[in-house]
Amino acid sequence: MDQAWLVPVAIAFGFLLGAGSAAAIVAAHRRGQRAVAVVTPTVPEGADEVIDSLESAGIVLDASNNVLKASTGALAFGLVWNQALMHPELVALVDQVRRDGEPIGKELHLSRGPFGEASIYVFVRVARLGTRFVLVLAEDRTESYRLEEVRRDFVANVSHELKTPIGAVSLLAEALEQASNEPDEVKRFAKRLSIEAERLARTTHEIIELSRLQASDVLQEAAVVDIDAVIAQAVDRNRVAAEKHGIALVSGGDAGTEVFGDAGMLVTAVHNLVANAIQYSPDNSRVGIGVSHADGVVEIAVTDQGVGIPEAERERVFERFFRVDSARSRNTGGTGLGLAIVKHVVQNHGGDVRVWSHAGSGSTFTIRLPEAVNTPAVATTLGATT
Structure with a gap:
C-alpha cells in the first residue's frame, strides 16, 4: 500500500503542534510579566x-x-x-x-x-x-513651632524682667508716703525710686528696639557710614560710666573705613559692646576698641580685661535676657538685652558677631561687616542719632 500521503500530513500536524506550543509560551511569558508587575510595581507615570x-x-x-x-x-x-x-x-x-x-x-x-x-x-x-x-x-513646620516657642519665652521673660522694677517702684512709693515726715528717708527713697524708674525705662526701650530690629524694613534709610564716627560716638556715650570706675577707653586701628547701613543702629551696637565690657571689667582696668579691614570686611573688636565667659555659656551670651552673672547685672542695671540687640543689628547689616573669651583673662567681641567700597561720601548724619 502506498503511504506517501502520510508525509505531508505529518508535516502539517507538526506545524500545528509547534504553533500551539509557541502560543502557549507567549501566553505564559505575558502572565509572568503581569505577575512581576504585581510583585514589583513601578511608580505611576509622571x-x-x-x-x-x-x-x-x-x-x-x-x-x-x-x-x-x-x-x-x-x-x-x-x-x-x-x-x-x-x-x-x-x-x-x-x-x-x-x-x-x-x-x-x-x-x-x-x-x-x-x-x-x-x-x-x-x-x-x-x-x-x-x-x-x-x-x-x-x-x-519645625521652624514655625520654634518661633512660637521663642515668642512665648520672650513674653514670659519680659513679664519676669518688668516685674522686679515695677514691684520696686510700688514699694518705694509706699515707703515715701510713710516717711513723709522724715526728709532724709524721703531723699533716700526718692533716689532709689529714680534708679528703678530709669531701669524700667531702659528695659522698655530695649524691648521696643529689639522688636523694631526684627522688622523687614529696618534699613530703609541706609547710607554710607563712617566707622570712625560710630566708634567716637559709642565711646562718648560710655565715658561717664567708665570714668566712674577708673576704666580707660582706648580706641585705634585702621582709620577711614566705611560700611553701608544705618548709623544709629551701628552706634547702638558698638555702644552696647562697650557698655557690656565696662560692666564686667574690674575697676582701674582698660577697654579697647579696635578697627581693622581686609578683603572687603570691616572688623570692630571690643576687648576687656574682665572675668571672662565660661566656655559652656559662650553660645548663649546673645540670647535675650541671658546674663553671665545675674547678680552683677542686676546691681549694675543690666537688662540682658544688650548683646541680643548687637546680634540683630549686625545680622541686619549682612554681618556677624563673634566672641573670644578665657576665664580670668577677659573677652573680645568682634563685629564683622561688609566694607563699603567705591561708594560716594558719607551721607548719614550721626549727630541726629544721639
Whole structure:
C-alpha cells in the first residue's frame, strides 16, 4: 500500500503542534510579566518627576507599604529608612486612607531618623494615587513651632524682667508716703525710686528696639557710614560710666573705613559692646576698641580685661535676657538685652558677631561687616542719632 500521503500530513500536524506550543509560551511569558508587575510595581507615570521636584517630603508607597519613591526631603527628615516608613503614626494614616479612600491631613510630632535624638513637626497629607498606590506629602513646620516657642519665652521673660522694677517702684512709693515726715528717708527713697524708674525705662526701650530690629524694613534709610564716627560716638556715650570706675577707653586701628547701613543702629551696637565690657571689667582696668579691614570686611573688636565667659555659656551670651552673672547685672542695671540687640543689628547689616573669651583673662567681641567700597561720601548724619 502506498503511504506517501502520510508525509505531508505529518508535516502539517507538526506545524500545528509547534504553533500551539509557541502560543502557549507567549501566553505564559505575558502572565509572568503581569505577575512581576504585581510583585514589583513601578511608580505611576509622571510621579517620579513630581517627587524629585519637591522641596518638601514626598513618598510613594505600593500596596504592601513598600517605599517605591522618596524625595530627598523625606530622607532628610528621617521619614524613610530601609525602604519603609519610619513612624507608626504615618503607617496608621496610610492604612486609614486605604480603608476609607478619603485623603487625610494631620499635624504630627515625629522623631527625626531612626535614633530619635531630635524631633520635627510636620503637616502630613496622605491620599490615594491611582488604585494601588498611596502618596504621602509632609511639610516641615519645625521652624514655625520654634518661633512660637521663642515668642512665648520672650513674653514670659519680659513679664519676669518688668516685674522686679515695677514691684520696686510700688514699694518705694509706699515707703515715701510713710516717711513723709522724715526728709532724709524721703531723699533716700526718692533716689532709689529714680534708679528703678530709669531701669524700667531702659528695659522698655530695649524691648521696643529689639522688636523694631526684627522688622523687614529696618534699613530703609541706609547710607554710607563712617566707622570712625560710630566708634567716637559709642565711646562718648560710655565715658561717664567708665570714668566712674577708673576704666580707660582706648580706641585705634585702621582709620577711614566705611560700611553701608544705618548709623544709629551701628552706634547702638558698638555702644552696647562697650557698655557690656565696662560692666564686667574690674575697676582701674582698660577697654579697647579696635578697627581693622581686609578683603572687603570691616572688623570692630571690643576687648576687656574682665572675668571672662565660661566656655559652656559662650553660645548663649546673645540670647535675650541671658546674663553671665545675674547678680552683677542686676546691681549694675543690666537688662540682658544688650548683646541680643548687637546680634540683630549686625545680622541686619549682612554681618556677624563673634566672641573670644578665657576665664580670668577677659573677652573680645568682634563685629564683622561688609566694607563699603567705591561708594560716594558719607551721607548719614550721626549727630541726629544721639
